[in-house]
Amino acid sequence: MPLVAIQVSACTSVGEAVFICGNIPQFGEWQINKACPLKAQSNRNNESNTRRIWTRNFEIEIGTKLQFRFLIIRKLINSAPNENHLHTVKKWETGMEPRNFTIQETTTVIECGKFGEIDNIKKWDGGWMTGNTEIRLSLFYNNDSVVMFNENFKSLEFSVSLSAYYLNDDISGNSSELFDNFNVQSCVLTEPNAEFQPQSKFGRHLKKGSYVVFSAQTPANPNNTGLTLNFSAAPQSNNHSHLFGSVIGQAHFLPSNLTGSSGNATVPICGNRSRPIGQISVSYLKIHSPTNLWLDCSRTFCRHFSNFNRALDVGHRGSGKSFGAAQAVQSEFSAIKENTLASFKVAAQSGADMIEFDLQMTKDNQLVVFHDFSCLLSLKMKVAGSHTDYHRVYVKDLTLKQLQELQIDHNSANERAEVSSPSLCSVDLFSALDCSLEEQQPFPTLKMVLEEVPADCGFNIEIKYPMILDNGDAEVPGEYCDINTYVDLILHDIKNYAGSRIIFFSSFSPEICTLLRKKQNVYPVIFLTSCGSSELGAYKHVVGSTSDFSINFCRAERLLGIAPGDLNVYSEIDFVDRCHQAALIVFVWGDTINKRAERNKLRSMGVEALIYDRSHDCRDWDQSIFIIERKNKEALLGSSIPLPQRSPHPIVDQFNDDNAEDENHFEEFDFFGLIP
Numbered sequence: 180m181p182l183v184a185i186q187v188s189a190c191t192s193v194g195e196a197v198f199i200c201g202n203i204p205q206f207g208e209w210q211i212n213k214a215c216p217l218k219a220q221s222n223r224n225n226e227s228n229t230r231r232i233w234t235r236n237f238e239i240e241i242g243t244k245l246q247f248r249f250l251i252i253r254k255l256i257n258s259a260p261n262e263n264h265l266h267t268v269k270k271w272e273t274g275m276e277p278r279n280f281t282i283q284e285t286t287t288v289i290e291c292g293k294f295g296e297i298d299n300i301k302k303w304d305g306g307w308m309t310g311n312t313e314i315r316l317s318l319f320y321n322n323d324s325v326v327m328f329n330e331n332f333k334s335l336e337f338s339v340s341l342s343a344y345y346l347n348d349d350i351s352g353n354s355s356e357l358f359d360n361f362n363v364q365s366c367v368l369t370e371p372n373a374e375f376q377p378q379s380k381f382g383r384h385l386k387k388g389s390y391v392v393f394s395a396q397t398p399a400n401p402n403n404t405g406l407t408l409n410f411s412a413a414p415q416s417n418n419h420s421h422l423f424g425s426v427i428g429q430a431h432f433l434p435s436n437l438t439g440s441s442g443n444a445t446v447p448i449c450g451n452r453s454r455p456i457g458q459i460s461v462s463y464l465k466i467h468s469p470t471n472l473w474l475d476c477s478r479t480f481c482r483h484f485s486n487f488n489r490a491l492d493v494g495h496r497g498s499g500k501s502f503g504a505a506q507a508v509q510s511e512f513s514a515i516k517e518n519t520l521a522s523f524k525v526a527a528q529s530g531a532d533m534i535e536f537d538l539q540m541t542k543d544n545q546l547v548v549f550h551d552f553s554c555l556l557s558l559k560m561k562v563a564g565s566h567t568d569y570h571r572v573y574v575k576d577l578t579l580k581q582l583q584e585l586q587i588d589h590n591s592a593n594e595r596a597e598v599s600s601p602s603l604c605s606v607d608l609f610s611a612l613d614c615s616l617e618e619q620q621p622f623p624t625l626k627m628v629l630e631e632v633p634a635d636c637g638f639n640i641e642i643k644y645p646m647i648l649d650n651g652d653a654e655v656p657g658e659y660c661d662i663n664t665y666v667d668l669i670l671h672d673i674k675n676y677a678g679s680r681i682i683f684f685s686s687f688s689p690e691i692c693t694l695l696r697k698k699q700n701v702y703p704v705i706f707l708t709s710c711g712s713s714e715l716g717a718y719k720h721v722v723g724s725t726s727d728f729s730i731n732f733c734r735a736e737r738l739l740g741i742a743p744g745d746l747n748v749y750s751e752i753d754f755v756d757r758c759h760q761a762a763l764i765v766f767v768w769g770d771t772i773n774k775r776a777e778r779n780k781l782r783s784m785g786v787e788a789l790i791y792d793r794s795h796d797c798r799d800w801d802q803s804i805f806i807i808e809r810k811n812k813e814a815l816l817g818s819s820i821p822l823p824q825r826s827p828h829p830i831v832d833q834f835n836d837d838n839a840e841d842e843n844h845f846e847e848f849d850f851f852g853l854i855p
Contacts, residue, residue, distance in 0.1 A: 181241060183286055186234040187217070187249050189294035192377075194254050194360070195269060197233040197294065200476050201247025201277065205237050209477040211268060211309060214250060245280045248272040248476055249294050255311055255360055255398040267396065268306030269362070270295065271700075273479050304482055305737055307700045308468040312401050315464045315693075316341065316393045316408070316432065319721050320385045327448075327457040332427065336413040340382025341365065343395035346405050346433075361395040361404075366735045368392065368722065373731040384413050390721055390728070392735075401465060406432040408459065410448060426451070430459045440465045440663045441690055464690055466697050467663045469670055473699045481696070481703050482739055484764050484787065487804050490778075491788040493639055493766070494531040496550060497522030499792030502589045513793050518548045520618040523632045532803045533637035533681070535768075535790050538625060538669065539644075540660050545579040546625040546668060552645060552655045557586035573655055582622045625669070629676040635806045637681035639766070639790070641707065642669065642695070644688040649717035666694045673702070681805065685742055685766070689722040689732055696736050703739035705766055706732060708747070715744040715769070726751055734761045740787065745769025748781065755784045766790060 189197045200207045200214035207213030217233035239245070250271040272278070272295050280289055295303030318324060318339075327333045343361035364375040365383050368390040375394065383391050397404045408430040428448040436444045441464045447455035499513035501522075515522045518536050526534050537550045555569035569592060574582065618631075628638075644662065645655035673682065684695045685705040695704045708729040709715035717724070722732045726747060733741050740763045748754050748767055758765045768790040771777045778789050 180238045181282070181284075181286065182236050183239050183282060184234055184236050184288045185217070185291065186232055186288065187291040187294050188230055188232050189249070189251060190229045191219075191231070191251060192229065195251055196254075198250045198252050199235070199247050200250060201245060202477075203239070203243065203245065205239070206245075206247050210474050211250065211252075211476050212472075212474050214252070214476075216252075239282050241282050241284055241286075243282045245282065245289075246277045246477075248277050249291070250306075250476070251294065253362060255362070255396060267309055267311045267362075267398075270303050271306060271476060272297070272302055273304040273482060274300075274302035275483060277477070304479070307473065307696075308466060308698050309472055309474065310468050311396050311398050312468065313394055313396045313466040313697065314343075314401055314404065314406065314437070315466070316406065317462045317464070318385075318391045318393075318459070320387060320389050320391065322387075324460045325385070325448075325457065326459075329456050332456060335427070337385045337410045337427070338381040338383060338413045339385055339391070339393075340378055340380075340409045340411070341393040341395060342407040342409060343397065344405050344407075345397075346403050361397055363393070363395045365391060365393045368728060368731045368735060370731075373735040375735060381411050381413075382409065401437075402434045404434070406437075408432075408461075428456050432461075432463075437463050437465070440467070440661050464693065465663070466694055469667045469698045471667070471671055471674065473670075473674070473701065476700065479700050481700060482737065483703070484739060489804070490782045490786050491532040491637075491804065492530070493788050493790040494523075494526035494534040495768070495790050495792045496536055497534050498526045498529075500550075502591050516619055516621065518550060518623075519621060520623050520627065520631055523628060523636070524618065527633045527636035527803070530802045531636065532805060533639050533683075533788070534632070535639040535641060535685075536628070537641045537643050539574055540665055540668065541574060541579050541582060542576055543578040544660070544664075544668060546672060547574065547579060547582065547622045548625065548628060549574055549582075549622055550643075551590055552643065553590060555588045555590060555592050557588055557592075575655065575659060579622070579624070583620065587621065625672045626676055629672065629678075629680070634678060634680050635803060635809060637683070637805060639683045639685055639705070639788075640669075642666075642684060642686040642688070642691050644686060644691045646688055647719040649711075649713065649719050651719065662690060662694060666691065666698060670695075670699055674699075683739075687718065687723065689720060692732075692738060693736055696738060704736075705740045705742050705764075706736075706738055707742045707768075709744050710747045710751075712744060712746055712750075715746055726754055726757070730758060730761050730763065733763050738763070740764035740766060742766040742768060742790070745771045745777070745781070748784065748786075755786055759785065764788075 185199060187197060191197065196219070197217045198211075198214040199217060200209060200211055202209060206215055215235065217235045220232040220234060248271060251269045252266045253269045254266055274297055278291065278297065295301055327335075341363050343363055363378055365378045366373055366375040367383055369388060375392075385391065393408070395404075395406060409426055410428045410430070411426050428450045430446050430448045432444060432446060436446055441462070443460065443462050445458055445460040448457040448459055450456040496517040497519065498515045499517065501513045501515065501517040513522065515525055523534050523536070536548050538546055538548060539552065541547055552575070553571050553573045556572050558568040558570055569588065571590070577585075644665070645653060645659050647653055682702050683705055684702055685707050686692050686695070687707045689706070692704050692706050706729060708723040709717055710726045710729055711717045711724040722728050726743070729741060729743070741758055743754060743765070745767055746769060755765050764787040766788040767781055767786050772781065772789050772791040773793065778791065781789060
C-alpha cells in the first residue's frame with residue numbers, strides 16, 4: 180500500500196492545529212471527533228509570521244477516491260487535571276463539494292494549496308459548538324449601562340477588555356489566563372464590517388451608543404469560570420493622557436451573577452483599592468453545546484444559496500393567515516386554517532417553493548406549530564343559550580394533550596363574537612375540533628410536519644421566543660423555557676426527521692439566531708427584523724432597532740440572510756443593496772406583499788424570497804422551483820447530457836486578510852446535494 184503525503188498551508192495561532200476529516204477511516208469518516216491531526220513544518224515560505232505547511236503521511240490503497248476537508252482545531256485546557264481536554268473547531272472548509280482526489284500508482288504527495296481555498300475561491304467558515312460552552316457579555320454603552328461615581332472618571336473615555344479564568348486556578352502564576360485558553364473575542368456591532376476578532380491588548384474603545392459583545396469559550400462547567408471586564412484609559416481621553424493604558428477599574432462576573440442561560444447582570448466596577456468607583460450593566464448569553472452533538476462535517480448549507488433567477492414564493496403560515504381582527508376584509512384570510520397540516524399541504528400542492536410556520540414549546544416540552552403566544556380557553560356556561568366566556572392562557576402553560584383536546588380558540592374570538600355577521604371573518608377558527616380530519620387540527624407537532632408534508636416543499640421555520648416590546652411590556656409574562664434546552668429540542672427533531680428537506684431557520688430573537696448558528700453546522704439562519712418600525716411591531720432589543728444594527732448583527736454572526744418587513748424596504752430605498760453588499764440574502768414579509776404589483780416591485784429590487792398569504796390562490800408560479808429542479812435532474816441522470824450547472828448567486832462580497840484568512844460571503848446552494 181503506497182505511502183501518500185497530504186500537505187496544506189494554513190495560518191494558525193498558539194494552541195491551534197490543522198486536522199483532516201474525510202470519507203475514509205484514516206480521515207475519521209467525516210466525524211470531527213475522529214479527525215486526524217497534521218504536523219506543522221517550519222515556516223519556509225515566510226508568507227506571514229503564522230503561515231506554515233501542515234502535512235501527514237497516510238497508507239492509502241491505489242484507486243481509492245478521497246473526499247476530505249481541512250479544519251483548524253483549537254485545544255481548550257480543562258481546569259480539572261483528571262478530565263480530558265477539549266478540541267473545538269475554529270474554522271473549517273465549507274465548499275458545497277469537499278476536496279476530491281483519486282490515488283494513482285504514481286501518487287506520493289497531494290499538494291492542497293492554502294487552507295480554505297479551492298480553485299482560487301475562498302470557502303471556509305467559523306466553527307460550531309462541539310462540547311465547549313461560550314459565554315457572552317453584551318454592553319450597549321450609555322449613561323445607564325456604565326455609571327461612574329467619581330467626577331474625575333465621568334469625563335474619561337475607556338477601553339474595555341475581557342479576561343476569563345478558572346476560579347480554582349493557581350493565581351501564583353500558573354494560570355490558564357497566561358495561555359489564551361478561552362479564545363476571547365469581541366465585536367462592535369455599531370462599526371462598519373462588524374465581525375468577531377481576537378481582542379487587542381487594551382480591548383475595545385467605548386463610545387457612547389456603541390454596542391460591544393465579548394465572548395469567551397470554556398471546556399469546563401461554566402460554574403467554574405469567572406469573567407472580568409478591565410477598564411483602562413483610552414488614548415482619546417482629554418486631559419487624562421498620562422493615564423493611557425492604566426487599568427482604572429475592574430468588573431467581576433461570577434457564576435452567581437450569570438444564572439441561567441441568559442439575562443441581565445449589574446456589578447460594581449472596583450478601583451485599584453478594591454473600592455467601587457462605578458457600576459456596569461450587561462446582558463449575558465451562555466451557548467452550551469447541544470446535548471446531541473453535530474459532528475458530521477461532510478456537508479453544510481449554512482452559507483450557501485443559489486441563483487434561481489426569481490424570488491422564492493414562501494407561503495405565510497402555510498396557505499396564509501386565517502384569522503385577525505373581526506373588522507378586517509374577508510378576502511385577506513385564507514379559507515384553510517393557518518399553521519395546520521392541511522394548510523401546509525395545500526400550499527405545497529399549489530406550487531409554493533417553501534412554507535413558513537411558527538414554532539414554540541408547550542409545558543411538557545413538546546414543539547408545536549402556532550403563531551400567537553397565547554390563546555383563549557372556551558368556558559361553556561351550564562345555562563343553555565348563554566354566551567361563551569373565554570380565559571386567556573399561554574401555550575407554554577398547557578401540555579400538548581390539553582392544547583389538542585380542550586376547546587381552544589384564537590385571541591380574536593372575543594372580537595368576532597361582538598360582530599353580528601360572522602361572514603366578516605371568513606373562517607370559523609378551530610372548528611376543526613368538530614371534524615375528524617387530523618390534518619385540520621391546530622397545534623401539529625414539528626415531528627408531524629416534518630414527516631407528513633411533501634419533502635419537495637422547503638421549510639422556513641420561525642422560532643418563537645418571547646421578547647420585550649418597545650413599550651417595555653413583555654410578550655409573555657413570567658418565566659419561559661430555557662433557551663438552550665429549547666433550541667436543543669428543535670435541533671433534535673430536525674436531525675432525526677428532516678431528511679434532505681430544504682430548511683431555513685428564522686427568528687426575531689437575536690439570541691435564538693445566535694444559538695441556531697452556533698449549535699449546528701448544516702442549516703442556514705435568517706434574522707427577522709422590523710428595524711424599529713412601530714407599524715410592523717418594534718422590540719426593545721437594540722440589535723433589531725435599526726437597519727444598520729440588524730445588518731451588522733447578521734454579518735457578525737455569519738448568518739445567511741435577513742428578513743425585514745415590507746415597510747422597511749420601502750422606507751429605505753437602498754436597504755436591499757446594503758444587505759447584498761454585506762453578503763446577505765433578503766427575505767421580505769408584510770401585508771402589502773399579498774398584492775401582485777408589490778411582489779413584482781420587490782422582485783425588481785433583487786430580493787431572494789417573498790413571504791405572503793394565500794399563495795394557493797394568488798401564486799405567481801405553477802410549480803415549485805425545487806420540484807422543477809428535481810424532475811430535470813432525474814430526467815438527465817440516465818443520459819449522456821451533462822447536468823446543467825446552476826450559476827452561483829452573484830452577491831459575493833469578500834473582505835480578505837491574508838493573515839487572518841477572513842472572508843464574508845455565501846456560495847451556491849445545491850439544494851439537492853443529498854439526492855443520489
